[in-house]
Amino acid sequence: MKTVCKKCLRREMAEAYKNMIEKYKPAIKAADRAPEACYESRLSVCKACRYLNQGICGACGCYVELRAAAEHAACPYQKW
Numbered sequence: 001m002k003t004v005c006k007k008c009l010r011r012e013m014a015e016a017y018k019n020m021i022e023k024y025k026p027a028i029k030a031a032d033r034a035p036e037a038c039y040e041s042r043l044s045v046c047k048a049c050r051y052l053n054q055g056i057c058g059a060c061g062c063y064v065e066l067r068a069a070a071e072h073a074a075c076p077y078q079k080w
């Protein structure tokens, strides 16, 4: 049986999970997307956060890779 790392982002998981994030990202208009450096910085904070569980924020239930992609989104605990 395979185990899943709780600290993995969806993009670090199997293709099916990775593709799900890429499928929904275009729903965020280009003008509303966070710059790439900001996006990666946010995700590195999430990776070190105790609320991250298999790409989902345990504080709000969102997929962190989608929340972090929206420029004006914020962490529910003000970590970014």
Ligand code: SF4
Pocket (backbone or CB within 6 Å): 045, 046, 047, 049, 050, 051, 052, 056, 057, 058, 059, 060, 064, 074, 075, 076, 077, 078, 079, 080
């Ligand atoms: S959005 Fe905030 S609370 Fe949620 S996993 Fe990321 S850093 Fe943690």
